Amino acid sequence: MLTEERHRLILDLLAEKKVVKLQELVEATSSSESTIRRDLSQLEKEKKLRRVHGGAALLHQKREELSVLEKSTKNMEEKRLIAQYAAQFVQDGDCIYIDAGTTTLEMIPHIHAKDIVVVTNGVTHLEALLEKDIPTYLLGGLIKKKTKALIGRGALHSLEHYSFDKCFIGVNGIHHDFGYTTPDPEEAMVKSLALKLSRQAYVLADHSKMNESTFAKIADLEAATIITDELDDELLALYEAKTAIEVVKK
Amino acid sequence: MLTEERHRLILDLLAEKKVVKLQELVEATSSSESTIRRDLSQLEKEKKLRRVHGGAALLHQKREELSVLEKSTKNMEEKRLIAQYAAQFVQDGDCIYIDAGTTTLEMIPHIHAKDIVVVTNGVTHLEALLEKDIPTYLLGGLIKKKTKALIGRGALHSLEHYSFDKCFIGVNGIHHDFGYTTPDPEEAMVKSLALKLSRQAYVLADHSKMNESTFAKIADLEAATIITDELDDELLALYEAKTAIEVVKK
DNA sequence: TGTAAATGAATGATTTTGATTGATTTTTGA
DNA sequence: TCAAAAATCAATCAAAATCATTCATTTACA
Known part of the structure; x- marks a missing residue:
């Protein structure tokens, strides 16, 4: 043989x-x-x-590739600072959308506003939100195994029934020419629609995402206020020409 | 080995x-x-x-010592049996709805059918479903803090976009005159709509729910097949006159 | 035919296993 | 409640299975 x-x-x-x-x-x-x-x-x-x-x-798939748990150890401190800063913008009585993701998840413990209502597509956010007794609506749709985010047609359909005072979106790339981007087109559509449905929009991203772009576009820079943790003056000026940007001090 | x-x-x-x-x-x-x-x-x-x-x-199980091993298995045994029995009805390629609740949650590890798609309103079901690599859709809507079930207008809206081969519903009361009932009217509406959208419907309830009725009506007995764990002959005959009923043997 | 690669057997090293021991925990029964 | 009895436990050890390595032999192929 x-x-x-x-x-x-x-x-x-x-x-x-x-x-x-x-x-x-x-x-x-x-x-x-x-x-x-x-x-x-x-x-x-x-x-x-x-x-x-x-x-x-069989070499079965190395479980969680870059699962939430693993990711959460990455740039954690910066993310926490950004999240804490972003949480200030939530005010009493607001109805807000919080995107799935580790940075936005960090916001929740730092929200102190009263009588707010939260809509989210992040299943991982639920525990923290209910812990704080915040009335929470979840989008419908397909569960993305890796990130536990709700995506797809169902998520978009659900979103259409809401509108928000503010939304807080996580992105993987912020680029002067390409705008806000994220790797998964399905997720990009959800983020994009949430932005459109909000009176005011915030994008959260640590410095590693600045000047980067990934596959799927969410929106132009003008569509949201950027909250990040570090940016040299040259880049800051570049972005400030297009949109509001908040740099969190360490 | x-x-x-x-x-x-x-x-x-x-x-x-x-x-x-x-x-x-x-x-x-x-x-x-x-x-x-x-x-x-x-x-x-x-x-x-x-x-x-x-x-x-299991890891995430609550801290209960050996007594769990003897007693808890006894208390949950009926529900587990019912769930295991119900899981048999799921067949390759099915698209099914699994209602929120402890009994229906028990079904998931016992499902062995291939290429199925699951829709659910039970956030607690997600972990088990994803563990088995089952493509899962979640309804949208308001999260009920106590049970982590999705209810309300959003849940009904989400449901309308689907239809199912089979659905598996948990109820709190089964009564010859009042049909299937549950305490929360919001939940009743979701269960009721899921029933309507299924070609075939199963109601799971242990013997303590038989001949009971609670506040909100879900549907008439005729609307579903009952799966339960114990029933004396007299009652069995009574219910059999109205609908199919499966009694799981110990 | 000559050469390199592949094969199978043999060696001793390593890992896994099941039985046994006495210690610890849980259950039983007064 | 307590102490004896039973069940379960961790630790140890020798036997069995499996392992990597070596080397002589066979096979493939130019």
């Missing part, structure tokens, strides 16, 4: 069973233990499978 | 039952007590489960 044949057979068996014993493979291929071991070593090096004691297993 | 296989099996069993006894695992895997203990130690270190005296439990 050819090496390539064996490799194919091994991977097929693995795909079917998720775990295979070395002895099973010896039988299935009528080759020696040594050969199978060599095969497994090679296939492991090629990242086609994962060796385990006694055989091999 | 390979270590990998055992670990998978242990976690699967745990996901279904929430608590497992060490002896059950010994039987299920046909390995020795020592081996299972080692497995549990390792899985605990990996934060995949929590060891309790006599076995293991």
Whole structure:
């Protein structure tokens, strides 16, 4: 039996069973233990499978790639400062939209306004919001597994029934020419619509997002006030020509 | 049996039952007590489960000691049985609605159908659904703090955009004259609309709900198939005259 | 035919396993 | 409530299974 044949057979068996014993493979291929071991070593090096004691297993997806938990350790302090600053803009009686994301999530504990109503597409925000006894509306729609954000047609439909005093949006890129951007077009549409439905809009982004642009455009710079944590004077002037910008001092 | 296989099996069993006894695992895997203990130690270190005296439990489960293992499983046993039975009705390719509530939540780990899509108004269901990689849509609307269910105008609006092969509804009362009832009128409206939008409807309720009625009516008995855990023959005949009823055997 | 690659058997090292021990925790029953 | 009994536990150890490595032999192919 050819090496390539064996490799194919091994991977097929693995795909079917998720775990295979070395002895099973010896039988299935009528080759020696040594050969199978060599095969497994090679296939492991090629990242086609994962060796385990006694055989091999599928290399199942490394759970949460950049899940909320992992992300939350990144630039956390800056994000907290930005969030705290943004929370000031919420005033008594406001009806606001809070976008899904780690920065906007940080806002919630810092909101002290009374009698507000919050609408959000971030399932992760719920716990913090209910903890503070804030009446909360969730958008409908498809749940994005990685970020637990609500997106898609359903989210847009739900949004259409509301309008807001203020909205707070997280973005992945702020760029003088390309405006506000985020990687997922579905999310971009939700953010974009929320902006349109708000009397006043705020975009939250730490300095790593400045002068960056990603795939899907949300809106032009003019559409919102930027809140960020750090910006040299040259860039500040550039952006100030287009829209209001708040730089949080450390 | 390979270590990998055992670990998978242990976690699967745990996901279904929430608590497992060490002896059950010994039987299920046909390995020795020592081996299972080692497995549990390792899985605990990996934060995949929590060891309790006599076995293991899910992580996010409330802190309750071994007594949980005996008693809590007893209290929840009926609901779990009903849920497990109901989960059988979900078939490959189905698009289903799962109502908020503890009994319906129990269904999720027992669903084995492929390529299904789930719509729900229960925020608590999300974790279990995403864990199983089931594409999930959430209704919009107001969050009810106590139960984390989505209700109100927004929820009804969201629902209108869907239709289902099957729906699984929890109720607080089933009564020959008053039909299906639940205490909160807002929730009743959501349940009622979900029923109307389904080709086939199932109502899940343990025996304590039989012959009871509460404030808000959801629908007449005819509107759904009842799944319950215990019913004397006299009552069974009474209900069978009106609708299909499945009694789960212990 | 000659050469390089692949194979299989043998070696000793490493890992996993199940049984046993005595310690600890929980349950039982007075 | 308490103490004895039962169940469960962690730790240890030897046997079994699996491992990486080496080396002689076979196979593939120019």
